[in-house]
Amino acid sequence: MSPTVAVILALAVGTYAFRLVGPVLHGRVELSARVQELLSAGAVVLLVALLATGALTEGGGFAGWARPAGVLVGGVLAWRRAPFVVVVLGAAGVTAALRLAGVA
C-alpha cells in the first residue's frame, strides 16, 4: 500500500469513527436534558471558535484586514436580521472589494 493510500484510509476511518460517536451512543446511553443542552452549547462554542479563528487568522498569524472586515459586515447584517444570502454575499463582497482596492 502506498503511503498516500494509507493516509487517505487512516483519515477516512478515523474521521468516520469520530462521526459515529454520537449515532452509536444515541439510544444506548440515556443523556439527561442537561447534558443534551451542554452538547448543543458545546457545538455552538466550537463553531464560534472556528469562525473567529477563520475570520482573524491565517497560518498562525493575522489574516489581514480585508477578511475580518467582510465578516464583521456579515455579522452586522445578520444582527439586523438580513436574509442569509445577503449576509454571506455581503461579507464576501466587502472582502473582495477591499482587496480590489488594495487592502490585504
Place this chain on the structure above:
Amino acid sequence: MRTAERTPSLTVLPEMVRDASLLWLAGGIVGVSFGAIAVAGGLPVWVPIAMSLLVYAGSAQFSAVGVLLAGGGPLAATATGLLLNTRTAAYSLAVADILGNGRLARLAGAHLVTDETVAFALAQQDPLRRRTAFWVSGLGLFAAWNAGVLIGALAGGALGDTDAYGLDAAFPAVLVALTLPSLREDAGVRRSALLGAAVAVAVTMTPGVPAGVPVLLALAGLVLYRRGAAA
C-alpha cells in the same frame, strides 16, 4: 400544536434549499480549489477525489494535503487531519437525535456531519426542521464538494485566486449567520462562545501549536455555561 406535523417541514423546504444553495456554491468553489491545489502540487488526480469522498472534511483535507506536499510525511499528515476532525465527535453527539431513527440514516448521516451542516441544523427551532435542514444541507454539500473537487482536479487552476472573490470571508460569515440565533437566545452560550473564541484565537497565534488544538481548547469556554445556567 399543529395537527399536521409534516406541513411545516414541507413549507420551509424552498427556504432551506435557497439558504443551503449558497453553502453548496461556496463549498463547490472551495472544492475546486482543493482539487486544483492537490494536483498542482504533484499529487495524482485520484488522490483529492478519493480523499473528498472518503474523508469528506474540508479543513482536514487541506491540512493533510498541505503537510504531504510540504514533505511532512504520511504520519504527520494523518495526525494533523485527525486532530482537526476530533471536533466532529462533539458535533455528532449534538446532532445524534437529529439524524433519524433508522440504522441507515444514522450510518449515512454520520458521514455528513460537518461544521456547516451542524450549524444549519442547530439554527432551526423544532426537531423536524432540524432534521430537514441537516439532510438538505448535508446531501447537497456532499454533492457540491465532490463535484467541485473533481472539476478542480481535472481542470486545475482555471479559477485563479479564490481569495479575490472574498470566499475566505464567506465561510466565517455563514457560521456567524447560523450561530447568531443561539447566541442571541442564551446568555450562557454567549459567554461560553466569547471566552472559547478568545482562547482559540490566542492559541492559534501561539507558535508551535498543532492545527486543530486551538478550536478544541475553546470548549473550555463551557465553564461559563454552567455558571450562566445556575444563575
